[in-house]
Amino acid sequence: MNRYKLIAALLCTPLIVFSQEDDKKDYGKLSGGIESNSQYYVDDSKTGDFEEDDPFRSNNYLRLNYDYKNWFAHIQVESYEPNAILNFYPKYKGTDVGTFAVGYKSSKFEATLGHFYEQFGSGLILRSWEDRQLGINNSIRGANVKYRPTNALEFSALYGRQRDGFEVSDGSIYGFNAEIGLSSLFKLETTGLDLGLSYVGRDEDLDISNPNFESLTNAFSARIDFTEGNLYSSIEYVKKGEDVYSELGNIIEDRYFDGSAWLFNFGYAKSGLGIDATFRRMENMAFFSERDESANVFNQNYLNFIPALTKQHDYGLTNIFVYQSQPRLTFNPIFKSGEIGGQVDIFYNIKKGTTLGGKYGTKLAFNYATWSGLKGNFNINDRTYEDTEFFGFGEKYFEEFSLDIKKKWSPKWSSIVSIVNTFYNARFVEDRIGEVNATALVGEVTRKLGNGKSVRAEVSHLFSDDETSERAKNWAGGTLEYNFSSRLSVFATDIWNYGNPDEDRQIHYYTFGGSFTKGATRVMASYGRQRGGLVCVGGICRFVPENTGFSLSLSTSF
Amino acid sequence: MRTLITLLLTLTISTTTLAQDVLPKMQIETLKGANINLEDISSNDQLVVVSLWATWCVPCKNELDAINDVYDDWVEETNVKLYAVSVDDSRTVKRVKPLVSGKGWEFDILLDTNSDLKRKLNAPTIPLTLLVKNNKILYRHSGYTPGSEDELYEKIKEFSK
Known part of the structure; x- marks a missing residue:
């Protein structure tokens, strides 16, 4: 605990320092932020008692940054007391220093010692990042050096081990990256052309006598980004070298497979119209900093960033059937070797003054996404499979059409209509039985009342043929929100599984609460019953069991 | 736990004398792929609005849509400039350009793909709107x-004088 006294003492130093501001000496700059998310779980007569330990749980983060000329430092203290909120990664427990770093940064050179966040390309080969809602902080603890000899060139090298709870995982990580701005080098005026090359190695020695086993697993990536006028395109390829196969967390010492990924993107954008299409094919592409962790359900120890490429929806009922990417090779419980598919987005603005555009224009957003398993011939007993065709679409995992229409009717009235049609193959996405066809319809209106006051109402309905007990058949939902000013808002929301054939499961999942914002401080408080299911942020999902209770979030920065 | 509370109290006291009142020194990518220095955007008394948003954030898009409707008037009357910094990660960052074009937004777009700026501003939630002049943060609202x-426009008028 002495560590905190030290931090407290350090914090007091600027008090003394800053009290002599007249001297105009540069003592550097201290800034930071606090975030606290707490839950108090209660028994619920409808959905059952809270049966875990610690009904009060709280996740707290304190981050301090210090900058002095070109030097920088940070420390993040995390406290999960008396326990982390439900279904967080169990290694987030107690109070300790989560991340820290010191470094130097100039326009040409940058070095960090300690924990750092890094991303090569799109992250398909390496990305370390933080998301406090999901309980992910996979920053790398080690050294990261960047050198930019000219504006068009950047080279990075890193070494370290990945954060795992308050510790680090077993594998050592090596990374090299080069970003080469070809258009600047060749002085292309109108064309943008960038090349990126990366290497990531993970070295983890295991006690395996099989001669095929190598502690070091290598991955290479190459990518090109291109823009010309209204068109842009990018292509990325990753090859992951042969590595020992692990199944449900157990290493199968005599099975070795390599992996690969292709990511292709194409887009067109001009005023009033934007089109973007993405294709991705991944085969055995889950890449962990520690092989033992390959079956963890908390999204921990991933070296690469391979989220579901689908649209993230905005409403309660459009977030019941959410796709999760399927990068892994598994023979058990069902054979999967990866995924293939893509999505298309179209954004269109119907101009002001036309019949459909009206006085203020009408904004449309369309998305289509489809994902399938890779086609392949496999032998479950031997745990072997034959390499699949490049464009081999196997079992369909997920397909979705969605359209949002946003319309402003007058200075005071505006509305959004959203339609989402989903096919969801629960057998492959969740490893459970069932295929689901569902259509959600959502309408919302906002009315401005002047002086910063406004009211927003939303109704929604989900037509579903799902038979999974806790979410079967149809749902209805509604939200009412009142904003007293830009600082103070209250809301009440409910989604109701009224169509569930099991009457005991016709449950209202309601929440009401409010939020207050002033400057950099935000307080949110609510009470409600939460549906068991996936909480997703940016295509990565965390499972949360059904629960009821109070929640309080505070955040501020300074 | 008690030491933690002490720590938080100390912090509360220390915050009264400190504030995150400048934009961090860092390079940030434009939608066209160039890198610019963040401190340059508000130099020479240029008043700028910096708004952190993402393609998946509904209130963010509502805010930028609302500003876009009146942006021409704002620029004409106060010479303010808006930089909309997308914190979309690599999953959704490809959607930024078509969305911005599709919506016809006229302001400058910057990309903070691994949340470096968001982290330095200690912003757990978006949208976050800042008013900045000569790299000093004059107003902050989330x-x-x-x-x-x-x-926001009232504040812009106040600080543009």
């Missing part, structure tokens, strides 16, 4: 409710 762009 969240968006319909009509709060009017309040």
Whole structure:
């Protein structure tokens, strides 16, 4: 605990320092932020008692940054007391220093010692990042050096081990990256052309006598980004070298497979119209900093960033059937070797003054996404499979059409209509039985009342043929929100599984609460019953069991 | 736990004398792929609005839509400039350009793909709206409710003088 006294003492130093501001000496700059998310779980007569330990749980983060000329430092203290909120990664427990770093940064050179966040390309080969809602902080603890000899060139090298709870995982990580701005080098005026090359190695020695086993697993990536006028395109390829196969967390010492990924993107954008299409094919592409962790359900120890490429929806009922990417090779419980598919987005603005555009224009957003398993011939007993065709679409995992229409009717009235049609193959996405066809319809209106006051109402309905007990058949939902000013808002929301054939499961999942914002401080408080299911942020999902209770979030920065 | 509380109390006291009142020194990518220095955007008394948003954030898009409707007037009357910094990660960052074009937004777009700026501003939630001049943060507000762009404009008028 002495560590905190030290931090407290350090914090007091600027008090003394800053009290002599007249001297105009540069003592550097201290800034930071606090975030606290707490839950108090209660028994619920409808959905059952809270049966875990610690009904009060709280996740707290304190981050301090210090900058002095070109030097920088940070420390993040995390406290999960008396326990982390439900279904967080169990290694987030107690109070300790989560991340820290010191470094130097100039326009040409940058070095960090300690924990750092890094991303090569799109992250398909390496990305370390933080998301406090999901309980992910996979920053790398080690050294990261960047050198930019000219504006068009950047080279990075890193070494370290990945954060795992308050510790680090077993594998050592090596990374090299080069970003080469070809258009600047060749002085292309109108064309943008960038090349990126990366290497990531993970070295983890295991006690395996099989001669095929190598502690070091290598991955290479190459990518090109291109823009010309209204068109842009990018292509990325990753090859992951042969590595020992692990199944449900157990290493199968005599099975070795390599992996690969292709990511292709194409887009067109001009005023009033934007089109973007993405294709991705991944085969055995889950890449962990520690092989033992390959079956963890908390999204921990991933070296690469391979989220579901689908649209993230905005409403309660459009977030019941959410796709999760399927990068892994598994023979058990069902054979999967990866995924293939893509999505298309179209954004269109119907101009002001036309019949459909009206006085203020009408904004449309369309998305289509489809994902399938890779086609392949496999032998479950031997745990072997034959390499699949490049464009081999196997079992369909997920397909979705969605359209949002946003319309402003007058200075005071505006509305959004959203339609989402989903096919969801629960057998492959969740490893459970069932295929689901569902259509959600959502309408919302906002009315401005002047002086910063406004009211927003939303109704929604989900037509579903799902038979999974806790979410079967149809749902209805509604939200009412009142904003007293830009600082103070209250809301009440409910989604109701009224169509569930099991009457005991016709449950209202309601929440009401409010939020207050002033400057950099935000307080949110609510009470409600939460549906068991996936909480997703940016295509990565965390499972949360059904629960009821109070929640309080505070955040501020300074 | 008690030491933690002490720590938080100390912090509360220390915050009264400190503030995150400047934009961090860092390079940030434009939508066209160039890198610019963040401190340059508000130099020479240029008043800028910096708004952190993402393609998946509804209130953020509502705020920028609302500002876009009146942006021409704002620029004409106060010479303010808006930089909308997308914190979309690599999953959704490809959607930024078509969305911005599709919506016809006229302001400058910057990309903070691995949340470096968001982290340095200690912003757990978006939208986050800042008013900045000569790299000094003059006003900070998080969240968006319909009509709060009017309040922002009052601040813009105040600081543009």
